[in-house]
Amino acid sequence: MSISIQSISKSFGAYAALEDISLEVPDGSLTALVGPSGSGKTTLLRIVAGLDFADPGPGKIAFHGEDVIDIPAAKRGVGFVFQHYALFRHMSVAQNIAFGLSVLPGAARPKKTEIRDRVKELLKLVKLEGLDLRRPHELSGGQRQRVALARALAIRPKVLLLDEPFGALDAQVRKDLRRWLRVFHDEIGLTTLFVTHDQEEALELSDQVVVMRNARIEQVGKPQTVYDHPRSPFVYEFLGNVNKLHAGKDVRYVRPHEIDVLFAAEFDPATDSLARVHHLFSAGPIATLTVKLGDGQFLDIELSRRHLAELSLSVGDEVAVRPPPFERGQS
């Protein structure tokens, strides 16, 4: 089901957490809400879930065209996964997953055997077979996250909302789980909205990226589009490393990997600048080079290690640097 958000505002006293937010989350998509802390992304997610209330006004939230703003959270049919999982710690994994079904009113509540089957099915879906009797504290962070996901899916939600789903995990687990979630999403095809402060996560994982800043949406688009054509300096800086080059009053944004490095002998005054190597870092597949331009500005450049080896540079060498042609992605 698609999620349609129209003119939603939220203030806490004098502080505006959301200002006139409108957003379409297409049916079956995986959409990322990304932004620095305090940008309002979690508040927006909580309002969609019904855990927070938007300011009174013309604001609307619709699932597949049906207005849900007056439907309480308990009846909205939203699967919500909390940043710290919020598992019921006195219940087993199976009881956690079964909770949503076991609190259904009499007539709608499935039989015990049906609930058991559904729990089994969900455990299989999140690859946690055999852990049904464990308590949350006996599980790793990644396993807890998947229990939380299974618990949210048990009620067959209309949409899935994830608040910083990988925020509390180690780097490696985080990467694995991220990939797993993408495959998982494609399998179940449930419209999913997730919040993250990690731009890399948002770009890698989602179909649609929503960049938020100061209670407003800064830009919405496909990851590639938003990355290559940022609409504002903020988005430019937020979505990856960027060099800010000052030329008089103008500011130019250039990503480190967009800059070519040549031997000083190849210097072309029409396009290049001369610079001196200030720092070299090459402990990964990508090497980072910091150079100092004639006017004292520093420039970060990313290049392949092979290219760096060909140039055989060391600190203090003079090089020619060539930024990309001027028309791309400027503001």
Place this chain on the structure above:
Amino acid sequence: MSRSTVTTESAPVRLLLIGTAVAFLSLFLLLPLAAVFVEAFRKGWEVFLASLHEEAALDAIKLTLLAAGISVPLNTLFGVSAAWLVTKFKFRGRSLLVSLIDLPFAVSPVIAGLVWVLLFGAKGWFGHWLAEHDIKIIFALPGIVIATVFVTFPFVARELIPLMETQGSDQEEAAVTLGANGWHIFWRVTLPNIKWGLLYGVLLCNARAMGEFGAVSVVSGHISGETNTLPLHVEVLYNEYQFSAAFACATLLAFLALITLSLKTAVEHFTGHSSQNNH
């Protein structure tokens, strides 16, 4: 654990500190406790048992149990509601409410009793109206219960508020999104998470409810066999120079304290154990 850390004191200093603590505890806690038992049995078992079987003593025990039996469940209910209110909701005046909950701890028990006399006594604000409708509060069971409830109100709430504050509302919110109503949330999510803290608070509340002297003394009227609770009965006996009987009744209160202490330790052991499992 290594003993040679920078925070460890030298042996003589340690001995001195431990010695001081033991001496202090013996003098102020163990000695009085021992004195109670020694005095109670000074005239032998028979006198001891007889003083507990005396009608006035039995009535006092009954009244104490009744007063605690009413006020402890009430305060459990109030305490849980208050803790739920201040930890799960944000509203104006919240911190004022938290301070108000502590009020009974700050007020002298005599005042805690006197306010009820001023309100419900024969010459109190509502005294005339109550007399007209033939309702007795002061110098009767209702007064004793009201005074006890007032004095013991903070125990349960005080125990639960910090606990529920650290636990936050995440699990409750998760339960809401899963379709649970308030009833389900309380019984299946909140209560299991606070049960040990709640038990702890109830124990302390009960110990104080049974042992309260000051406030109850003001509202009771000391009618033997009617409005004397156990602590008041002890005082009456003592004032009548029936030392053995007074101390015999006092042993009951001392036992109550010992039982409360051991249950409290057991609860602490349990919660300490389970909190290691919670991350």
